[in-house]
Amino acid sequence: MRVAIVGGSGYAGGELMRLLLKHPKAEIKHVTSRKFTGKPVSIVNPNLDGLTSLKYVMPNLDVITKDVDVIFLATPHGESQNLVPALLQKGLRIIDLSADFRLKNMASHEYFYGPHACPQFCKDAVYGMPELNKDKIKDAKLIAVPGCHASSAIYGLLPVTRAGLIKPFPIIVDSKTGSTGAGSSPSEADHHPVRANVVRPYGLTGHRHTAEIEESILPNFPAAEQAELKVSFSAHAVDMVRGILSTIHVFLKNKLEDEKPLYQAFRAFIKDNPFLRLVKKQAGVFRLPDPKTIVGTNYCDLGFEVDPLSNRLVIVTALDNLVKGAAGNAVQCFNIIQGLPETTGLDHAGIFPI
Structure with missing residues (x-):
């Protein structure tokens, strides 16, 4: 299937190219960048040197949409909403990596991102998390790939909310992320002498x-409990390039005699989802999820421990923010809309040690 990538000079766009260049059912026809128009994509992505002769082109929609079936939007937040109406009119399938169409609640969108240019399209956009919306993704015209931090939290919370095991409040998510989470545009906060060796809230x-x-996660709670739901989320920048580790604190509705209901909930969740793994070992350095082991992969590792003194459940998740948190999830959605196995072009192990 022929594809184009709009916004191909950022980190997520670069990862899309890395994954799609080796995908057996994808042909990249165009990659856009205003800043690097006419230059080889390997100028920005040296890891692709010798693997492709692609050059960046201007994002002229009339040109780049003539010979493609699917278009990936790896644009900054706020730009996709200006492109989507015209792209849908051309009959293209759209996989959007920005936040523009993720939320259904327009009041929430306006609070976090500002006014929306075309809110009428948000209702039919499908939240592009295969483990949550696989059936809806199959026929979707507009897919909104989840945010990286959101993904790390949702994957940890879905098993226990679906099983009805936890209270809707409090839910506390503490997330640590690498420097690529800030994007490719230089900033004072991400200048190496400032960013190195930090654990910065x-x-x-x-x-x-x-x-x-x-x-x-709201639909997983009974109607009587939904008004109580409140997620408290905090993020920290840490001294790594890729990866997110989320530690999620929730409280069990009932005291458990053992961990069997939790194992059942997590195993039921990962059963038909090839990129989710339960990592909960009895001993060893990597007995719980660690971003170090999933760098470059589309996996999200899940683990948990119970604090019997407080009836607190601590869930830990690890994923690569550029792959499972962005480009990899986008390619997984691409596979689903083609009727391909979800693992196509994505089933590779991480690099270790790194």
Whole structure:
């Protein structure tokens, strides 16, 4: 299937190219960048040197949509909403990696992102999390790939909310992320002498991914409990390039005699989802999820422990923010709309040690 990537000079766009260039059923026809128009994509992505002769082109929709079936939007937040109406009119399938069409609640969108240029399209956009919306993704015209932090939290919370095991409040998510989460544009906060060796809180309250988490898990609670749902999310920048580790604190509705109901909930969730793994070993350095082991992969690892003194359940998740948190999930959605196995072009192990 022929594809185009709009916004191909950022980190997520680069990962899309890396994955799609080796995908057996994808042919990249165009990659756009205003800044690097006419230059080889390997100028920005040196890891692709010798693997492709693609050059960046201007994002002229009339040109780049003539010979493609699917278009990936790896644009900054706020730009996709200006492109989507015209792309849908041309009959294209759209996989959008930005936040523009993730939320159904327009009041939430406006609070976190500002006014929406075409809110009428948000209703029919499908939240592109295969483990949550696989059937809806199959026929979707517009797919909104989840945020990286939101993904790390939702994957940890879906098993226990579906099983009815936890209270709707409090739900506390503490997330640590690498520097690529800030994007490819230089900033003072991400200047190497400033960023190196840090564990820096940067989004302690009001993080925009909070709304995604709440929208995704709300239907799993009984109607009488839904008004109580409140997710408290905090983010920290840490000294790594890729990866997110989320530690999620929730409280069990009932005291458990053992961990069997939790194992059942997590195993039921990962059963038909090839990129989710339960990592809960009795011993060893990597007995629980660690971002170090999933770098470059589309896996999200899940683990948990119970604090019997407080009836607190601590869930830990790890994923690569550029792959399972962005480009990899987008390719997984691409596979689903083609009727391909979800693992096509994505079933590779991580690099270790790194």
